[in-house]
Amino acid sequence: MPHRQFNAFYPGKLTGRLIHQPLVRKYARFAVPTTDQVCSGVTSSDMATHKVTVNGFKTFEVEDGAKLAYAIEQAGYDISHRCGGNARCTTCRVKFDTDEPPMFDKERDCLEEDGVLGQFRLSCQVRVHSDMAVTVLMPVHECEWDNPGIDLEP
Numbered sequence: 001m002p003h004r005q006f007n008a009f010y011p012g013k014l015t016g017r018l019i020h021q022p023l024v025r026k027y028a029r030f031a032v033p034t035t036d037q038v039c040s041g042v043t044s045s046d047m048a049t050h051k052v053t054v055n056g057f058k059t060f061e062v063e064d065g066a067k068l069a070y071a072i073e074q075a076g077y078d079i080s081h082r083c084g085g086n087a088r089c090t091t092c093r094v095k096f097d098t099d100e101p102p103m104f105d106k107e108r109d110c111l112e113e114d115g116v117l118g119q120f121r122l123s124c125q126v127r128v129h130s131d132m133a134v135t136v137l138m139p140v141h142e143c144e145w146d147n148p149g150i151d152l153e154p
């Protein structure tokens with residue numbers, strides 16, 4: 001049964017489209033998610049994921065766009081991040097065992113300033129947009145400190 005909208009500004013007129021309920025149900029799966037649905041994660045199962053392998057640890061799934069250092073920590077590996085992901089300390093350093101993702105200015109500036117450009121990458125400055133494999137170069141368990149550093153933001 002079609003539903004018709006009543007227009008309060010033009011009494012007596014019908015406005016909007018006739019909404020055919022069986023068609024609405026048929027095409028519901030193509031509906032654009034609302035902001036609430038997106039923010040509540042309702043559609044997260046539809047998001048692309050990538051495989052991240054940490055050498056000597058394991059391979060795990062990561063949502064597209066995740067910060068690499070954060071994803072590694074969330075997977076349970078004790079990666080260091082003394083500056084909290086601000087491209088200052090270089091303790092989140094990783095070596096890529098697969099192709100390296102693009103590098104942006106903040107990371108490049110930090111590595112150039114320290115004279116280590118080309119030696120490793122800063123996982124706090126890398127977003128995961130493809131499958132990748134890395135070796136974590138300064139895990140907490142191999143360093144002298146008793147915690148990884150300032151908390152990372154996702």
Ligand code: FES
Pocket residue numbers: 080081082083084085086087088089090091092093122123124125
């Ligand atoms: S440079 Fe400090 S956490 Fe990445």
